[in-house]
Amino acid sequence: MAKAITVAELFAGVGGFRLGLEGYKDSSNKANNLPKAGTFKTIWANQWEPPGSPTRQFAANCYRTHFGNDSVVNEDINKVLNEYEQGLRDIPSVDMVVGGFPCQDYSVAKPLSQSGGIEGKKGVLWWDIYKFLKIQLDKSPKNAEWCLLENVDRLLKSPASQRGRDFAIILSCLASLGYCVEWRVVNSAAYGFSQRRKRVYILARRNANWELSERLTSGIMSRAFPFNPVGNISYVDIPKDPFVATKDFNSEGSKTSPFLDAGVMVDNRVITCKVEEVYKGQFKTLGDVLSPESEIPDNFFVDDSQLERWEKLKSSKREERINKYTGQTYFYSEGSMAFPDLLTNPSRTILTGEGGTSPSRFKHIIKIGERYRRLVPDELDQLQGFPKGWTNTGMSDNNRAFCMGNALVVGVVNRIGKEIYKEL
Structure with a gap:
């Protein structure tokens, strides 16, 4: 039997990375079972929802319900890492680190050349990932051979004033720890999943x-999600010091980022290109995950008196507005959205505000027969690739929707995990 790849799951949420790597059996629908990606074993996880009141820890409670009371450290990751460095707690050695983290300003306040190394902005969760990786490598150079991260695709082009700088900082940090990197922007619906969710997945391996x-065209990400390169293939040099990237990367203020849909970094040198997805499998739709109408609570059906408001919010508009800071007049415009959402297409991206009865431009609304309704949490679970009812662990419907808005498409991680395991 092959040795298990041990995993630490940071910012674990309700366990999307863990399910994607370890697989699951859906007792309510055997056809929805997800085979394990390989012999992966999650041995440590962290999840903390600020502000830190007990009522806000619904994701960690869900994680415990499915994986055991001791399966997740439900404390601020920054506090956990500081206590490890003070010798007040232990963190186990792992082969792989995974996690999703917010897109923020990752600028560096202290260069590598100074004693103590890189110092990033306080309260920015990327630096906790960097610190966790460094802790693992300080324990043993054989630890944390792999790292798999997920983020919104705008990470590749933020901030607006210095396009691509934040991603350059992350790449520079990973290179400083000895990692080579692949990344890929994956639109899940283009590869057969039932939700249109575009996210960037960042895969790093040490000493590769x-x-x-x-x-670029034969790595793990390209095997998991085949593509044809589109347009020119570009090369980019990444500063060896993240502090230099903070100051100088794209400092001329180009309106476009040099980082495109797919890319690879080796020794601070990047190759990157746009992609055309290649997929010949089955395509799933929103209609594939719907629960029987007999299971839908009454409060999810939309009253006829609210339909006009729903339709108006989803229609196109062009409105004159005034900038509250400058007093200048400008026109705000947005396109129309499907009303109701089409059951024959993949769903739109699930957002954290999907819950609640109030009409919204961004919530889903569907029509079954002559009745309109919102999506129930069981359907949101399945649109993200979780088993039906995964978040039904005592939290409110709104909190269930919030968890799914923050989650990832489990099957995307599963496909990446399979290719990692093959490469081993």
């Missing part, structure tokens, strides 16, 4: 013997 241009 990768050839830059070959890896």
Whole structure:
């Protein structure tokens, strides 16, 4: 039997990375079972929802319900790491670190050359990932061979004043720890999943013997999600010091980022390109995850008196507005959205505000027969690839929707995990 790849799951939420790697059996629908990606074993996880009141820890409670009372450390990760450095607690050695983290300003306040190394902005969760990786490597250079991260795709082009700088800082940090990197923007619906969710997945491996241009089209990410390159293939140099990236990367203020849909970094050198997805499998739709109408609570059906408001919010508009800071007049416009949402298409991206009865431009509304209704939490669970009822662990419907808005498509992680395991 192959040795298990031990995993630490940071910002674990309700366990999307863990399910994607370890697989699951859906007791309510055997056809929805997800085979494990390989012999992965999550041995440590952290989840903390600020502000830190007990009522806000519904995601960690869900994680415990499914994986056991001791399966997750439900404390602020910054506090956990500081206590480890003070010798007040232990963190186990792992082969792989996974996690999703917010897109923020990752600028660096202290260069590598100064004693103590990189110092990033306080309260920014990327630096806790960097610190966790460094802790693992300080314990043993054989630890944390792999790292798999997920973020919104705008990470590749933030901030607006210095396009691509934040991602350059992350790449520089990973290179400083000895990692080579693949990344890929994945639109889940383009590869058969029932939700249109576009996210960037960042895969890093230490001491990898990768050839830059070959890896772009034959690496793990390209095998998991095949594509044809579109347009020109670009090369970018990444500063060896993240502090230099903070000051100088794209400092001329170009309106576009040099980082495109797919890319590879080896020894601070990047190759990147736009992609055309290649997929020949089955495509799933919103209609595939709907619960029987007999299971839908009355409060999810939309009263006829509210339909006009729903339809208006989803229609196109062009409105004159005034900037509250400058007093200048401008026109705000937005396109129309489907009303109701089409059951024959993949769903739109689930957002954290999907819950609640009030009409909204961004919530889903569907029509079954002559009745309109919102999506129930069981359907949101399945649109993210979780088993039906995964978040039905005592939390409110609104909190269940919040958890799914923060989650990832489990099957995307599963496909990446399978390719990692093959490469081993």
